[in-house]
Structures are given as structure tokens and as C-alpha cells.
Amino acid sequence: MIPLLASKLILKCLERENVEYVFGYPGGALLPLYEAFRTSPIKHILVRNEQTAPHYASGYARESGRVGVCLATSGPGATNLVTGIATAYLDSIPIVAITGQVDRALIGTDAFQEADITGATAPFTKHSYLVQNAADIPRIIREAFHIASTGRPGPVLIDIPRDVQLENVKTGLTYDKVDIMGYKPNLNGHSGQIKRAIKKIKEAQKPVIYAGGGVVLGNAQQELLAFAEKNNIPVITSLMGIGAFPEDHPLYCGIVGSHGYKYSNVVMNGADLIINIGARMSNRATSHLTKFEKDTDFVHIDIDPAEIGKNMETNIPIVGDARTVLSELIQKDTVTDHAAWLAAIETIRIENPLVYDADPPCSDLINPKVLFKDMSEMTSDNTTVVGDVGLNQIWSALYYRIIKNRRYYTSGGLGTMGYSIPAACGAAFATLDKPKEIFIVCGDGSFQMSMGELGVIAEHQLNVNIILITNTKLGMVRQLQFDNYGKGHYSGTDINFDIDFMKLAEAYGIKSYKVDKNADFNKVLPEAIKHQGPTLIQCQVHPDFIRI
Amino acid sequence: MEKKTCLSLLVENNFGVLSRISGLFARRGYNIDSLTVGTTEKTELSRITITVTGDDQILTQIKKQLNKLIDVITVIELKPDDSIIRELVFIKVKADDTTRSQIVEIANMFRANIVDVSRESLVIEITGTRYKIEGFFEMVEPYGILEFVRSGDTGLQRGGKILSH
Ligand SMILES: Cc1ncc(C[n+]2csc(CCOP(=O)(O)OP(=O)(O)O)c2C)c(N)n1
Ligand SMILES: [Mg+2]
Numbered sequence: 001m002i003p004l005l006a007s008k009l010i011l012k013c014l015e016r017e018n019v020e021y022v023f024g025y026p027g028g029a030l031l032p033l034y035e036a037f038r039t040s041p042i043k044h045i046l047v048r049n050e051q052t053a054p055h056y057a058s059g060y061a062r063e064s065g066r067v068g069v070c071l072a073t074s075g076p077g078a079t080n081l082v083t084g085i086a087t088a089y090l091d092s093i094p095i096v097a098i099t100g101q102v103d104r105a106l107i108g109t110d111a112f113q114e115a116d117i118t119g120a121t122a123p124f125t126k127h128s129y130l131v132q133n134a135a136d137i138p139r140i141i142r143e144a145f146h147i148a149s150t151g152r153p154g155p156v157l158i159d160i161p162r163d164v165q166l167e168n169v170k171t172g173l174t175y176d177k178v179d180i181m182g183y184k185p186n187l188n189g190h191s192g193q194i195k196r197a198i199k200k201i202k203e204a205q206k207p208v209i210y211a212g213g214g215v216v217l218g219n220a221q222q223e224l225l226a227f228a229e230k231n232n233i234p235v236i237t238s239l240m241g242i243g244a245f246p247e248d249h250p251l252y253c254g255i256v257g258s259h260g261y262k263y264s265n266v267v268m269n270g271a272d273l274i275i276n277i278g279a280r281m282s283n284r285a286t287s288h289l290t291k292f293e294k295d296t297d298f299v300h301i302d303i304d305p306a307e308i309g310k311n312m313e314t315n316i317p318i319v320g321d322a323r324t325v326l327s328e329l330i331q332k333d334t335v336t337d338h339a340a341w342l343a344a345i346e347t348i349r350i351e352n353p354l355v356y357d358a359d360p361p362c363s364d365l366i367n368p369k370v371l372f373k374d375m376s377e378m379t380s381d382n383t384t385v386v387g388d389v390g391l392n393q394i395w396s397a398l399y400y401r402i403i404k405n406r407r408y409y410t411s412g413g414l415g416t417m418g419y420s421i422p423a424a425c426g427a428a429f430a431t432l433d434k435p436k437e438i439f440i441v442c443g444d445g446s447f448q449m450s451m452g453e454l455g456v457i458a459e460h461q462l463n464v465n466i467i468l469i470t471n472t473k474l475g476m477v478r479q480l481q482f483d484n485y486g487k488g489h490y491s492g493t494d495i496n497f498d499i500d501f502m503k504l505a506e507a508y509g510i511k512s513y514k515v516d517k518n519a520d521f522n523k524v525l526p527e528a529i530k531h532q533g534p535t536l537i538q539c540q541v542h543p544d545f546i547r548i
Numbered sequence: 549m550e551k552k553t554c555l556s557l558l559v560e561n562n563f564g565v566l567s568r569i570s571g572l573f574a575r576r577g578y579n580i581d582s583l584t585v586g587t588t589e590k591t592e593l594s595r596i597t598i599t600v601t602g603d604d605q606i607l608t609q610i611k612k613q614l615n616k617l618i619d620v621i622t623v624i625e626l627k628p629d630d631s632i633i634r635e636l637v638f639i640k641v642k643a644d645d646t647t648r649s650q651i652v653e654i655a656n657m658f659r660a661n662i663v664d665v666s667r668e669s670l671v672i673e674i675t676g677t678r679y680k681i682e683g684f685f686e687m688v689e690p691y692g693i694l695e696f697v698r699s700g701d702t703g704l705q706r707g708g709k710i711l712s713h
Contacts (some may be wrong), residue, residue, distance in 0.1 A: 122568055123575050127618040130563050147618060181560060182621040306612035309605070 003168035006134035007032035010098075010165070011040040013141040019069050021429050022098075023047050023056035023422075025080075027073020029100030029113060032165035045429065045460070048452035050077050052422035054084025054155070055450075057095040059426025062409050063384060065219065067148050068095040068426060074102055075113030078159075082120060083416055085155045089124035090413025091240060092217055094153035096144050097121075103163040104132065118159050126154035134167035146178045151185030152304040153217060185303065189320035194328060197275075197299045197316050201334040204273035204297070206341040207233045210256065213240030213412065214278015214302060214322045221245070223326035224277065230330060232338050234345055236264050238279045239397060240412040247401045253345065257285040259394045259548060263352035267345055276300045278322045281311040282413070301325050354398075355547075362545040365516050368392070368469055371539060372399035374518065375467075378525050380437055381405050384427050388420035388442035391475040394548045396441040396467075418449030421466070425453060428462040437529060438463065444470040444495050451504070457534045458508040465528050466510075466536040468501060471543045479546040505536045516540040552581065553607050554626040554633050554701055557596040557614065558588070558711050565619040569596065572617065578602060578610050582635075582700025593621070595711070597702040622711055626703045633703035636675050638663070639685070642692035643670040651691055658684045669694060 004012070010033060014022070023045050026034045037044050047053045050072040057068025072081050078099040088095045102111045118128040127147050129140045144156040201207060215224055221244060228235050228245070234253040235245040239260075245252055254264035268274065274296060279285065300307075300314040301322060308317040318325055356369050372395055381404035387393040393410055402408050409427070411419040424440040431438070447468055457464060478493040505512035511531050513524040521539060528535040559565050566585060573580050581599040588595050600610060607625075614623045626633055643651050648670065655662055655672050658680065664671035674684055678701070685693070705711070 118564055119567065122564070122571050128564070132563065180618060183618045304616070306609065306616055310609060 001170050001172060003170050005036065006137060006167045006169055007036040007165040009134070009137050009169055010141070010160070011036050011042055013138055014042055014069065017141065017145045018066065021045055021060065022069045022071050023053045023426065024071030025050045025053060025073065025077055027077050027100060027113070029074035029102060029162045030071070032162065033100070045456065047422065048455050050080030051083060052418065052450050052453050054081055054088055054095055054097060055419050055422035056426035058088050058093045059386060059409065059423030060430045061094050063407070063427035064430035067145050069098065070095060071098045073100045073113070075115045078117035079115050079120065085121050085157065086124040087411050087414045087416040087419060088155040089126070091411065092153050092213060093155070094148040095155045096148050097155060097157045099157065099159045101130065101159045101161040104161045107161065118157060121157050125157045128157040128159065130159045131161065131164050134164050134169045135171045137169070138171060142176070143178055143180060147183060186319050187321040187324050189301065189318040189325040189328060193316055193318045194325070197318060198329070198332050198334050200273055200297050200299060200316060201231065201275070202336055204336070206271050207273040207275060207338065208253070208268055208271040209233050209235045210268065210274050210276045210279050211235055211241040211244035212238045212277065212279025215241060215244035218278060218303070218322035220323035220326055223323050223330065227326050227330050231334050231336070232342065233275070234267065234342065236268055238285045239410065241279060242397060242408040243402045243406070246403045248403045255398065258287045261354065261398065263349050266348050266352055270344070271296060273297045273299070277326070278302055280307055286312070358545060362542040365542045366518055366521060366539045368395040368539070368541050368545065369399045370518050371521055372396050374522055375525065376401040378522065379529070382435060383437040383439065384409065385439045385441060386410065386420045386424040386427065388446035389415045389417045390443040390446055391479065391546065391548065392441050392443040392446070392469040398548065417446040420446065421450040421453045424464050425456055425462055428464050438465070440464055440466045442466070442468060443475060444468065444472060445474045454508045454510065458510060461533045463532070464534050468536055468538045469541055470538055471541045471545065473543045475546060482546060501536065501538045510534045510536050512536040512538065514538040550601055550603055552599060552601050554703055555598045555600065555611070556624050556626050556703060556711060557598065557620055558622040559594050559596055560619045560621060561592050561594050562619050568617055568619065569614065572613055576613065578606060584700045584702045597700070599701045624711060626705065630707070631703050631705045633701050634675055634677060635681060635701050636673070636699040637681055637696060639672045639674065639688065639696040640694040641670050641672060641688050642668065642694055644668060647691050651688060654687045660684065
């Protein structure tokens with residue numbers, strides 16, 4: 001067998017995993033790998049700061065259903081990945097992060113650009129590897145992709161010393177079968193627990209399905225729809241569960257949580273059975289639920305056994321894949337008449353309507369709730385919206401309707417500002433050959449955290465539309481200051497310099513618009529959609545518009 | 549209700565496995581009372597015994613979280629009734645011509661070994677359950693304990709059952 005340079009072997013292994021894009025940034029410890037990139041069919045996308053690279057990989061993964069890959073050099077490059085890796089971990093997004101490391105002999109000596117990245121990321125990687133032998137590369141890369149994408153997905157890190165990349169290896173790509181002794185995710189629900197669940201579903205008078213990110217990640221939307229329709233059970237989602245169920249469906253009951261709809265929280269509180277499918281029940285999702293009635297039953301379906309019973313006592317745990325378990329539940333006879341409950345929900349809905357109105361001076365500028373409602377009408381069924389963090393995120397999550405093939409992505413678990421631009425770019429790379437409209441929704445604060453990536457948008461002429469909500473404030477924190485300390489108790493939340501975003505966009509050759517009336521937004525939006533290439537619409541919202 | 553539990557783990561001997569396990573305890577705020585590691589009949593595997601204190605909910609979470617670690621192959625609870633759990637302790641006790649023979653006698657009663665003798669001290673090696681060791685400490689306390697070191701619990705299931713993957 002002809003010996004192969006390890007750096008080439010790495011890329012060959014990535015090819016075998018069907019990797020199309022690597023989102024990365026070079027440096028000394030990656031010189032051998034970058035030399036190999038020159039002759040590889042894998043496309044390297046130069047991000048403008050490693051901090052965004054995992055978000056690209058995340059957006060790519062969420063849009064394509066495949067593993068996203070990011071790459072950074074040793075030391076500062078690697079530590080720049082940390083927030084993005086943690087972001088992917090909290091949202092269970094399958095990414096593989098590859099980092100360069102100093103030569104093996106230098107590890108532990110505080111060498112130039114040495115950082116213990118496997119140690120630093122241990123709390124928020126699903127697994128990590130420090131490659132000590134080039135011969136292990138095929139096995140490690142195969143395992144990393146397997147671990148990242150199966151069971152409960154998540155980030156896996158591979159740290160590769162520079163001198164390992166330079167080794168000549170005689171091993172082929174023969175490593176195909178993954179056999180990790182301690183990793184055998186369980187997909188099929190336990191039949192005894194499924195039986196118990198069925199009994200509860202039959203008995204329940206006021207059941208609710210609570211769908212989380214697990215339904216979206218597990219591609220179980222069709223099964224959920226069939227199950228809910230067959231049994232007439234209303235569906236509420238978490239923030240990560242947006243897209244699990246069509247929002248124009250009569251059984252759809254909104255988004256729960258401190259930043260959810262009021263009516264959804266009321267409905268959930270009134271349920272006597274909550275069928276939780278792939279939702280973590282995090283503090284943010286449940287804080288606005290008052291005490292459940294003593295006899296509320298909880299069925300919790302989750303691929304990760306550790307999630308069940310972690311945040312909420314569960315009487316019927318079902319460890320398994322959302323799609324597999326739902327397919328099984330659909331087969332069973334569970335149908336009961338919930339007409340009274342559905343009627344009660346209608347009343348709750350009417351008593352707790354969504355409020356769109358605003359008073360002056362807020363009503364003088366853009367009303368963001370109306371903006372996203374209007375945008376729902378004007379965009380195609382093939383739209384992906386990536387929300388950043390802040391008020392902009394909540395408005396887009398609550399008022400833009402996810403129906404048909406639409407998708408909504410956001411950093412739900414970690415709430416990482418700066419997520420939207422790179423994640424949307426990742427999604428754009430995943431759909432270059434598909435008719436897909438991609439929208440970035442961000443605030444003036446979050447935009448500035450990742451605006452260097454406009455360079456990537458411009459370079460690749462990505463078809464993304466940026467809805468930039470400017471309120472000259474770090475709006476959501478300001479809202480918290482108002483709620484906690486009262487009017488005028490604002491501190492550190494003014495974005496004082498009035499940036500000319502039109503000039504900024506122009507500098508990157510991005511077509512841009514600035515609007516301060518909803519009617520004007522509605523005029524420019526179709527134009528922006530029609531435009532081939534990136535656009536930016538700056539939407540001016542009054543700083544005091546803080547209601548969600 | 550808080551209780552002490554002894555967990556036995558079979559793990560792959562991979563880079564960083566111990567720091568992953570101890571890191572898990574630190575970051576989730578679980579208390580480790582003791583942790584021992586050693587090789588096994590297979591070179592690529594190690595066995596870890598961890599003693600922890602917590603209520604049932606925490607213990608369940610600990611087991612689940614440990615099981616999530618890729619390097620961890622099996623986690624079992626060593627129940628006192630059907631397992632053997634022992635600890636090794638070295639104790640340095642003050643001893644002079646008037647007390648030495650009394651201490652040796654106590655050590656003999658506990659089947660402990662004298663492993664070092666000097667003019668003013670004795671080092672005693674004792675293996676046993678937590679209760680036996682506590683009892684021994686109580687007996688030699690009056691003579692003056694200079695220092696001691698404990699290995700932490702380690703254990704095996706009784707009978708033919710083995711911990712494998
Ligand atoms: C990286 C990071 N730093 C700080 C925060 C805390 N934080 C949450 S929302 C927010 C304000 C966001 O401001 P902007 O992007 O302008 O959005 P707006 O709320 O004004 O719509 C801040 C600072 C965060 N979530 N992420
Ligand atoms: Mg803002």
C-alpha cells in the first residue's frame with residue numbers, strides 16, 4: 001500500500017463522510033492540512049472569525065440534516081470556537097470541530113499557540129479526541145461523525161497535532177464499521193412503557209403534546225402530525241420545537257415558556273396529560289407554568305435517558321427516537337373524544353389573544369410584530385428564518401408563521417448573540433442548488449457581533465436577506481432592566497453610535513433598504529426577495545417597543 | 549434522603565477519560581467521596597469505583613450522565629448485600645515502649661498489619677469495610693494518630709456475575 005500523508009488522509013476521510021464544505025480559518029498548526037486542501041474536492045469556506053465557524057456548521061447541519069464541519073488552528077483559533085461549540089451542544093446540533101494542535105512533543109509545555117482545547121470543551125462536547133497516531137485517523141473520523149449524528153446529536157471535537165498531519169500512513173480507508181463499546185444509542189421505546197403511555201392517552205380528558213427540538217432534529221414532523229390528528233390532541237412547542245408542527249393547523253397551540261404565548265401557557269397548565277416529545281423542559285420553557293395539577297401525568301419521550309426526569313418528574317419515561325416511538329404509537333388504538341377539551345382551548349385562545357397594537361411613540365415607527373406577521377404572508381413556503389437573540393428573536397419566533405417547508409432556527413439553549421448571520425450562511429451553503437429563501441433576523445447588537453461575516457456573504461454572493469431590527473438598544477436586556485428596576489434604570493444597553501448601515505452594506509456590495517414604516521417594509525420586501533444576491537433591510541423600531 | 553452509594557464503572561482507557569468523569573461530577577455539582585482507578589484483565593479497559601453521596605434523584609442522574617460518556621461502557625451500583633466493598637488504609641500512630649505492644653494487640657484483633665516501626669511511631673495497614681475501619685480508628689485514637697491515608701472504596705459483585713460490555 002502506498003503511504004499517504006496524514007493531512008491528505010484526513011480530507012479523504014471527510015470526503016467519505018460526504019463533507020462538501022469545511023468552515024474554517026487557518027494557522028501554523030494547520031499548515032499541512034491547508035496544503036492538502038489545495039487538491040481536495042472539499043470546499044473550504046474562509047470565515048472571518050473562528051467564533052462564527054461552529055455557527056456556520058450548525059446552520060449547515062440544521063438545513064441539510066447532515067453533519068456540519070468547522071476548523072480552526074491551535075491556541076486562539078481553537079479557543080475562539082468554544083462559544084459556538086457550546087451553542088451547538090445546548091441545541092443538540094451535529095457538528096464536528098477539527099482543531100490544529102502543537103506537535104506532540106510540545107504538548108504540555110505551554111508552547112506557542114498551545115491550548116488544551118479538549119479540556120476546555122469537555123463540558124460541552126458530546127465527545128472529543130486528541131489524535132496521537134496518524135493511523136487512528138480513519139477510525140476517529142468515522143467515530144466522530146457517527147457520534148455527532150446519532151442518538152442525541154451534538155458536537156464532537158478532533159484535535160490534531162501538526163506533526164501527526166505530517167506523518168506518512170500505510171493505513172487505508174478500511175475503517176468502516178463503528179463499534180464503540182460504550183455508545184449504543186437506544187432508538188426503540190420500551191414496549192412496556194409504550195403500553196402504559198397508551199393507557200394514559202386513552203384515559204386522558206385534557207391531553208397536550210409538548211413538542212421540542214427532538215421532533216425537528218429527529219425528522220418526526222410527519223409522524224407527529226399523524227399522531228396528533230388521529231387522536232385529536234393539541235400540540236404546543238418549545239422555542240426549539242418551532243417547526244415540529246404546522247402553525248396553521250387547528251390543533252396547533254403555540255409556544256410555551258417565559259417568552260411564549262400566554263394562551264399556550266394557560267393551555268399547558270390546564271392539561272391532565274402532557275406528552276413531552278424531545279423537549280428538555282428547561283427553566284426558560286417552564287418558568288411561566290404555574291404548578292401543575294397534582295394528578296397531571298407526564299409521558300416523556302426522549303432519545304437521551306438523562307433528560308427524562310431531570311427537570312420534571314415523569315411517570316412514564318420512554319427512551320427512544322421521536323420518529324420511531326411516534327410511528328409505534330400511531331399503530332395503537334388510542335382515540336378518545338376530546339371535544340370538550342378542544343372547546344375549552346378555543347375559549348382560552350379567545351380570552352388570551354395575540355396583541356399586535358402599539359401606542360405612540362412606538363406606533364410611529366415599525367411595529368415588529370406586524371412586520372413578521374406580514375412577512376409570513378409575503379414569503380414562500382420554502383423559507384428558512386434564522387433568528388438571533390434578543391427581542392428580534394422573540395418577535396420573529398412568535399409572529400412569523402412556520403408552515404409547510406418553512407424552518408426556524410435560533411440559538412435556543414445558550415442564547416448566543418451573533419448566531420443568525422453565520423448560521424444562515426451555513427444554511428445558504430447547504431441549499432445553493434435549491435430554491436430556498438433564507439432570512440436573517442437580528443438586532444443592532446447581535447448584528448455587530450458577527451458583521452465581519454458580511455465578507456463571506458459578499459464573496460459568495462449568498463442569497464440571504466438580512467432583516468436588521470434597529471432600536472439603538474440591547475433591547476431585551478433593556479426590557480429586563482425595565483421589568484426588574486423600573487423606567488429609567490437603564491445601564492449599558494444603549495448602542496450610542498448611529499451607524500450608517502446603508503453605507504456599511506454598500507461597502508460589501510450588498511443591496512440595502514432602510515424603512516421606518518410597516519407599509520414601506522411591505523413594499524421593499526418583495527423587491528429584496530426578487531433580488532439575486534444578498535440584501536439588507538434595516539427596520540427602525542422604537543427603543544421603547546419592548547413588548548413581546 | 550441522602551445516602552452513600554458505591555458505583556463500579558468499566559471504562560475504555562482513552563485519553564482524558566478520568567478528567568471527563570471527574571469533570572462531570574464537578575460541573576454538575578455532585579459530591580465524590582472517593583474515586584479509585586485501576587487496570588483490568590483487558591489492557592484497553594479500566595475499572596473505576598466511585599463513592600458518592602446524594603438523594604435518589606441525584607444518584608439516578610449521576611448514573612445516567614456517566615452512561616452518556618462515550619468512554620464509559622458500564623455503570624453498576626455495588627449494593628452492600630451482594631457485593632464486596634473494601635478500603636485500604638495506612639495509619640501512623642504514636643507509639644513508645646509503653647504503648648507499642650497494646651497497639652500491636654489491637655492491630656492483631658483487627659487483622660491489620662504492622663508495616664513500619666520506629667521508636668516513636670507505628671504504621672499500620674488495614675483493609676476492610678467502612679465500619680471496620682471506623683472501629684479501628686476509634687480504638688487507636690487515644691494513642692494519637694499522626695497521619696493516615698485512605699485508598700477509597702473499591703469493590704466487586706459477589707458470585708459469578710462479571711462487569712462486561
Ligand atoms: C454573546 C451574548 N452576550 C450577551 C447576551 C445577553 N443578551 C441577551 S439579549 C441581548 C441584547 C440583544 O440586543 P440586539 O441584538 O440589539 O437585539 P434586540 O433585543 O434589541 O432586538 C443581550 C446583550 C447574549 N445573549 N449573548
Ligand atoms: Mg437592538
